[in-house]
Amino acid sequence: MVERKCAGCGKIKDRKELIKITNVHGEIIVNPDNKKFGRSVYLCYNNSCIEAAFKKNKISKILKASVPEELKGKLINEF
Numbered sequence: 001m002v003e004r005k006c007a008g009c010g011k012i013k014d015r016k017e018l019i020k021i022t023n024v025h026g027e028i029i030v031n032p033d034n035k036k037f038g039r040s041v042y043l044c045y046n047n048s049c050i051e052a053a054f055k056k057n058k059i060s061k062i063l064k065a066s067v068p069e070e071l072k073g074k075l076i077n078e079f
Helices: 047-055 058-063 070-078
Strands: 003-005 012-014 018-024 027-030 039-044
Touching: 018 058, 027 070, 039 047, 039 058, 047 058, 047 070
Parallel strands: none
Antiparallel strands: 003 012, 018 027, 018 039
């Protein structure tokens, strides 16, 4: 079991219970299959964690890249 920390709420959970967002050579991708490698951030599958992470700009800080605002809408609609 591999554990990661949610950027929204700070809870530590199993990696399979979290959404993985990865910066692969400047491209930000939502990475559910864990096949791509790069700087990554993890979020719980709930809107409050997604909102909190975007509100505090945590995703951009962790990925060290600018994150498009439409990614927030995509995550909220998908999960």
